Structure formats: C-alpha cells, structure tokens
Amino acid sequence: TLVANKGFGNMNMVKLQAEADMGGSSGNTVIGEESHRDIGLKVPATVLDIRIPVENKDGFIDTEDLAQISDAPTVREDGNSFSVEELRLFCSGPAWYLVGRLKNTGQHGAELTLVTWEVGGEDKEVLASAGGYVRFLNPGEIKPFKLMVPLRTDVTWCRLQVTPGFKAKLRPVELQGSAETYADRGAAYISLLGQVSNHGSERQDFIKVMVEFLDECGRLLDVDWAFLNYLDPGQSQSFTVYTPHLQTSRWQLYFD
Structure with a gap:
C-alpha cells in the first residue's frame, strides 16, 4: 500500500482505498x-x-x-x-x-x-x-x-x-504515514524518521513499514523497513529507516 511520496522539498500524500465488501469472514x-x-x-x-x-x-x-x-x-x-x-x-x-x-x-x-x-x-x-x-x-x-x-x-x-x-478479499487501506530526514547515522547514510497513524476502526497488528529510496529519475535504489507491534484506532507510532545510497532524492512508504 503506497501511503506517502516524499522528496527533498515537496510532499505528496496519497491514500488508496480498496473498493470491496469487507463483511463476513476473511475469505482466504x-x-x-x-x-x-x-x-x-x-x-x-x-x-x-x-x-x-x-x-x-x-x-x-x-x-x-x-x-x-x-x-x-x-x-x-x-x-x-x-x-x-x-x-x-x-x-x-x-x-x-x-x-x-x-x-x-x-x-x-x-x-x-x-x-x-x-x-x-x-x-x-x-x-x-x-x-x-x-x-x-x-x-x-x-x-x-x-x-x-x-x-x-x-x-x-x-x-x-x-x-x-x-x-x-480486498482490504481497505487504514494506515497513513510520512517521513523526514533525520541525521542520526552520520554523513555516510540518509536516515529517515517517520510516523504511522491508524485511521481505521480496528487495531492493526505487526505492521511492516517499507520505504523505497529513489533517485532523481524515480528509479529504485534501495529498500529498508521497520516493524511496529500494533496500532490501536487513532494511535500513531514513530519509526526509523536508513540507506547508504546518498544519491537518494525522494522516498515512498508502503505497509505490509
């Protein structure tokens, strides 16, 4: 689920909503x-x-x-x-x-x-x-x-x-997040400090926050991730990720 597209100097928040009947059992x-x-x-x-x-x-x-x-x-x-x-x-x-x-x-x-x-x-x-x-x-x-x-x-x-x-069955997107640069690893890395919020009505467990690091042409350079144990409705938590690819100019967040 793509939830944010961030670059140095601009921000574009995106929320995708799956259009599906979510009632009943999981359907697996x-x-x-x-x-x-x-x-x-x-x-x-x-x-x-x-x-x-x-x-x-x-x-x-x-x-x-x-x-x-x-x-x-x-x-x-x-x-x-x-x-x-x-x-x-x-x-x-x-x-x-x-x-x-x-x-x-x-x-x-x-x-x-x-x-x-x-x-x-x-x-x-x-x-x-x-x-x-x-x-x-x-x-x-x-x-x-x-x-x-x-x-x-x-x-x-x-x-x-x-x-x-x-x-x-299709699943709605109920999480949103963003990330900013965070200088905690020195000049050899690009570090991000981000925050994820649960905008849904149910608790979300064991959330994997995945971040794509992209160059100025939008090509994928690297991927890093962090785990959150759970998020209750309305709750937010912070996370950190990093990459040694200094040519990174923007990044995108996903949840899995």
Whole structure:
C-alpha cells in the first residue's frame, strides 16, 4: 500500500482505498497443490520465473527486458497473475542485494506471496538463495522487496521466482504515514524518521513499514523497513529507516 511520496522539498500524500465488501469472514481460500516448505501451506506452483542477467552485478535491469527473460507465464487458470515492475542489483560489503517491485495483476487479493532469489555457477548448481514473503497485495497494488545473498565471484546466473499463497478479499487501506530526514547515522547514510497513524476502526497488528529510496529519475535504489507491534484506532507510532545510497532524492512508504 503506497501511503506517502516524499522528496527533498515537496510532499505528496496519497491514500488508496480498496473498493470491496469487507463483511463476513476473511475469505482466504487454499488454491493450490504444492507446499511452502517452511510453513507447510498448500499453494500453487511458481507463476513467474525470471532469469536475471549477471554481466553487471551492480546496476539497474531494464524493465522492458523483463517480459523477454521470463521463463514461465505470469497468468494461471486460477487467476493468479504477477509482474515485476523494476529490479536492481547492487553490492555492499560481503553481500549482494536484489531490490524490486512486485505487482498483483490478478483478479483477487494475494496473501503470502513468496519471492525467491537463486544464484548459481557454471554447472547449474544453486550456490545461494534467499526468499521472503509479501504479506498482502490488493489487485493492482505494488509493493517493494529486498533480498540478500553472499557476494561470490563464481556466480554465472541468477533467477527470481514468484510463488502465490492464498487468494483473499480486498482490504481497505487504514494506515497513513510520512517521513523526514533525520541525521542520526552520520554523513555516510540518509536516515529517515517517520510516523504511522491508524485511521481505521480496528487495531492493526505487526505492521511492516517499507520505504523505497529513489533517485532523481524515480528509479529504485534501495529498500529498508521497520516493524511496529500494533496500532490501536487513532494511535500513531514513530519509526526509523536508513540507506547508504546518498544519491537518494525522494522516498515512498508502503505497509505490509
């Protein structure tokens, strides 16, 4: 959920409201036949399988090329459909990072979508992998992700896979937030101090506040996040995030 778009010198607050019948039960439905190994849930197979060029281990990946390097269709008969809107690789210390944006282009809400990044060598062996869940996406909604693997010199290929979890009813956006620069880590970092408010009528638990750091062209440089235990209706809490990418000129907030 995009809730704020902030730059040095201007502010644009955005609130997205899902138009859906929110009454009754949660509407979560098991829609697949395979299992996530770590949580044992029945889910469908991978819907998006992208081979990522590794000639440049530190740089942006042209989004126009993403459809051409996809090894699997993005639309399934059960209505699951996703697209990767942007990808960037970068190195920092002993680690290699992949940041990107995932969009739900399907017909229903998507809950517990698994994003996996694998890197491998010349013999096609997987050398390292990382994964994480996007907790919820309304149809048409975009959220960022960030994955990390050890930096290796013998990597010759990498791939990004998206595996859906459950379909669910649409959810209204009841949180709003903003962030300002906050000099608490010295000149080597851009730090933000933000605040999140619950404008809904129900308590929100275990909130993940995600921040995209963007350059002057709007390209995704980095992603950081913070967790809030809960927010009662009308309550607000502060958070801090940071990035070493000093070319950041603005940022966007999301909740997951």
